[in-house]
Amino acid sequence: MTEFLQFTLGGVSFGMVYAAIALSLVLIWRGTRILNYAQGAMAMLTTYIALTVITHTGSYWEGFIVALAAGLVLGAVIERGVIRPVENRPPLNAVVVTIGLLVLLEGIAGIIYGGQYRSFPTAFSLNGLHAGSVPLGISRNDVFVAGAVLVAALALWALFRFTPAGLRLRAAAFNPRAARLLGVRVGRVLTLGWALAGLIGALAGLLVSPDTFLYPSSMDSIFVLGFTAAVIGGLDSPVGAIVGGLILGVLLNYVGGYLGSNLVPLFGLIALMGVLMFRPSGLFSVSHARQV
C-alpha cells in the first residue's frame, strides 16, 4: 500500500512536467496548426541559461525568472525567424523545420556547454515528506513542481479568458481571416502564442532538470512523453493536456514500479493506442462529422 501511494505521488510529479510540455504543444497547435518538435530542445536551452545565471549569482530564483524570460524571447524569435516562412507551406515542411531546429539547438548546446551531465538545483528541499511515519516518496520540491504547473495553467486560462490579449489569441486561432478583418494583428498574436509556449516549456525544463540532469538531449524523452500526453488529451484542448499528462505520468510510474523499467515505453504506446482507438482525436476532442 505504501508502495502504491509512493508510485502514485511520484507519478503525479513527473506527470505535471509532461502536462507542461503538452500544454505548450497545444498552445502552438491551436495557434498555428504546427507541431513543434523542438519544444523540448528549447526548454533545454533555457534551462542551460538558467544554470549559467544561477552559477554566477548564486540565486535560484534569479535563474528561474531569467529562464522564463528567455523562453518567451526564444519562442518569439523562432516564430518570426524560422516558422513564419513555412506557416503557409505544406505542413510537413514545418515538421522538418522544427526537427532541424531540434537538431540545431542540441548541437549549439553541445558546443557551448559540452556534453557532460550537469547538476541542476531545486527550489526546495529534497528530503522526503512523511504522512505520520509513512514516507510518501516525494519531496517538498515535487509539490512545488506540481503546484507551479497548475499555477501556470491557471494563469494561462485567466489570460485567455479575461484579458484583451487572450481574446485576440482566441480569435486569431479560431478564424484568422475574420480576426484580421476585425483589426487583430494576427501575425503578432501568433508570435505571442509561440512566446507563451516557450515560457511554459522553459518552466517544464526548470522543473524536471534536477531529476534528469541537464545535458543536450536531456529533454528528448520528456518531449516524447509530453507529446504523447498532448495526443492522449487531444491537441486542441489545454485541459486535455493536463489530464493526459497526469494519466500518463501516474500510469507509467505504476508500470515502472510493478513491471520494470524496460516496459515503460511499451505501455506508453499501449495507453496511447488505447485512447486513440476509441477517441481518434484524443480524450477531450470535439468530434466533427467527417465521413459522409
Add this chain to the structure above:
Amino acid sequence: MTLLRHLAAALVAGAVIWAASVQLSAFRDFQMAQVAVYVVAIAGLSLLIGLSGQISLGHGAFMAIGAYATALLSTHLNWPWWAMFVASAAVAALAGVIVGLAAARLSGPYLAGATLMLAVALPSLADQFPGVFGGDQGLSVNITAPAALGAAFPLTRWQAWICAIAALAALVILANLSRSKVGRNWRAIRDDPIAAALSGLNVARLRVLAFIVSAACAGLAGSMLAVTTSLVSPGSFTLTLSITLLAGAVLGGLGSLVGALWGALVIVLVPTYVTDVATSHGLSGGAAANIPIAAYGIVLIVVMLVFPYGIQGGLRRLFGLVPAAPPVRLTSPRRPGPADDQAEDHDSPFRRPPVSEHQEEGTP
C-alpha cells in the same frame, strides 16, 4: 509498357552502379550500400506520405523488424541473402497490416504521435526478450561473398551489389505501383477522402495498403542494413532514425522516387562531409564533435526554406520539367483554424487546394 520502361531504366542504372562499384574504393562501395539502404526506406516513407497522405514517425520500427527478421533467419536458418531480403520485407509488411489497421482511423498529428511512440517502444522489446533478440548486444548476421568470386573479393563490394539489386528491384516495383490504378487511388484519397469515398473507393483499405507497402520497403531496408553492418542491436533503431527518414523524405521531395535518392544522399553524405571539414580544420573531440550536428540542423532548416517542395521539387522548377503544379498538391494559402474543420478534413497533411481565388471568401 510502363513495366518494361522501368525495367530498362533499372538495368541501365544497375550497369552504371556496377561500373562505379568496381572503379571506386572499398569504402565508397560501403557508402553505396548505405545509400541504397536509405533510398529504399525513404522511398517507402515518401510514398506513404506523398501518395497516400499519411504521416509516419515510426518507420525506424519497421526497419528494426526487417533487420531482426534477417538476423534471426541468418542465425538459425542460414538462408541466402535474397531469401532473407524477401522474407524480412514480408514480415515487416505483416507488421504494417497491424499498424495500418490501428492507424486507419487516425490522421495528422494523432497518427504522428502514435507512430512516434511505436518507434520508441518497439526496440525495447529486444531488451525484454534477450534470449530471442540478443538483448542490448544484439544478434549478428552472417554474410560472405560467394566463393565463386574468389577469396580476395572485397566484402563491401558484394554488399554494394546485393543492396543495389534490392534497391533497384524495390524502386521498379514502387514506380509501377505509383503509375498504376492503386497509385491513382492513393492520390485520390490523399487529396479528398470524402470525394474518393463517394466515388466508391474503400478509403480505409487503401490507407492500410499504403502502410503495408511502405512498411515492406522499410523492412527490406532494415534487412539491407543488417547485411551491411553484420550486427543488429536496438541501439541502431532509436527515434533519431525515424526522424532522419522523415527529414530525408521531405528534403528529397515527397512522392518522388528520385527525391528519395536525394534524401538518402543528404543523409549519408552530409554528416560525414561536415565531420571531415571540421576535422581538417583541427576541430575534433568534445565540443567540436557537435559542430556537424548543428550544421546538419541548419541544412535541414535552410533546404526547407529554400526548397519548399524538397530538392526534387526545386530541381523540377529549375529545369522547367513541370510548368506549374508541383509534384505534391498545394495547400490553400489561408491560415487554417478550427472554424474550417467543418469544411474539410483538417488534419490531413494535404488539404484540398482552392478551386479559384474567389472561392476563399465563401467558406462555409
Add this chain to the structure above:
Amino acid sequence: MKSSHRLRLPAAAAAVTAAALVAAGCGSSGSSSGSGGAAAASAPGITATQILIGSHQPLTGPAAPGYSEIAPAANAYFQYVNAHGGVYGRKIKYTYLDDGYDPAKTVSVVHQLVLQDNVFAIFNGLGTPTHLAVVKYLNSTKVPDLFVASGCDCWNNPAAYPYTFGWQLDYVREGKILGAYIKQHFAGKKIGYFYQNDEFGQDGVKGLDMEIPHSQVVSRQSYVPTNVNIGPQAAALKASGAQVVVSFSIPAFTALLKLAALKLSWNPTFVVSDVGADPITLAGLLEAFAKKGGATVSGNALTQGIITDGYLPTLGDGSNSWIALFKKVHDTYDAKAPLDGNVLYGEAVGYAFVQAMIKAGKNPTRASVVKAVEGGLPQGPSVAPYDYSATDHGGMMGAYIGVIKNGAIVQQGPVWTTDTSPTGPVTQYSGTQPAAPASGMP
C-alpha cells in the same frame, strides 16, 4: 504533366547517382595510402615518422557524458610521448571518430578508418554493442584491435578473435571481487541489487552471484538508461528491507539512486561498481542537491561512505608515482578536462598502447604488435598485472576495494585477483605495483 518525362527520371536518377558517386570518389581529400611509403613503411598506417591509429568513441549522444573524455586523455599521453621522442622516432597520430553509441554508425566510421584512412590498428574502441558490430570485420581484415574500452569478457576469445584484446577489468571479475568483500563484511545482512539492464549490469550480477549466497539477496531491480525515473526501483529496494545495495550503474544513475534514497528517507550502505563511482563525477552530479538535502555544502558529503573497487591507483593517492605522472601529462596537454577517473583511464590505456608498440620493435607490423601483446605486457599503472598470453586476451586480473572519503577513494585492504569462472577463488595479490618510469615513457 507530360508523361514522357517519367522515362527520363529513372535514367536521370542512374546518371546522377553515378555522377554523384564519382564526384564523391574523386573529391574526397587524398588519404588512401598517400602519406609516406618510404623505406620504413612496414605496415599500413606506419611511416618513417608516424603511427596512425583510429578509434570509435561516443563523442555525442547518450553515452557521451564522461566517456567522451577518454580519447582526449589518451591523446594527451600520446602527445607527451611524441614530445619525448615518440616510439622509435615515430609520432603517434590518434584519430577518433564519433559513433554516437550507435552500432550502425560504428561500422561506418570503422570502415572509414580502415579502408580510407588506412590506420595501423584500432585502439580502445568504446562500448560493447558498438564494438561487437565491428569485431568480426576487424579480425577478418587482420587489423589489430587493441584494448577495447569495455568490460565485457567477450573480447577474451583468441580462437575467434585473434586480433582483439581487452584491457580493463571485466565486469564478471569485478562482480566477484565486490561480492567476496560483501560476503566477508556484510554476512547475514540483506542485499539488494540495482543494475543496468544490459551486458554491463548483467555480467556484474553474474559475478556477484558467484560469491554472495543467494539467500541474502532480497531484491533485484534493473534500470534502462533511457528512463531516468528510477523512483519505483528505489522504493522497491527499500520495501524489500535491503540494508546493502550493490549497484552496477553508470554515474548518473548512481546519483539518481542516491537522490531517490534521500526522498525515501532511506540510507543503506552503497557498494557501487567502479564504472559508476568516480567521486569527482558523482560530486559534480550531486553538488546542486547537497545544499538542499540537509547536508553540508559540498557534493562530496553525499558520496561519503560509498564502497567501490578500483583497478587503477586512486586519484586521491598523492604519493603514487603514476598519479603524479598522469597529473603532469593532464596539466600540460589536457588541462581543460577535469582530472577524474575517465582521464586517468584514458592515459593509462594510452600507456599500455605505447608499451605494446615499443615491444613490437623498430619496424612493427600488424602481426608483430599482436605477438608483442600475446607475449605479455609488463605491469603498468594497473594495480594488478595483466594476464596476456597466446590463450588469454583479457587484460587486468584484479582490483582493490576502496571507500569514498572526502571526495576521493581510499584503498581498504589489499588488491584481489580472480578469474571469470564460478568456482575460481578471489585471492589476495601479494605483489606490489611497479613505480612509474622517471621519463614517463615505458
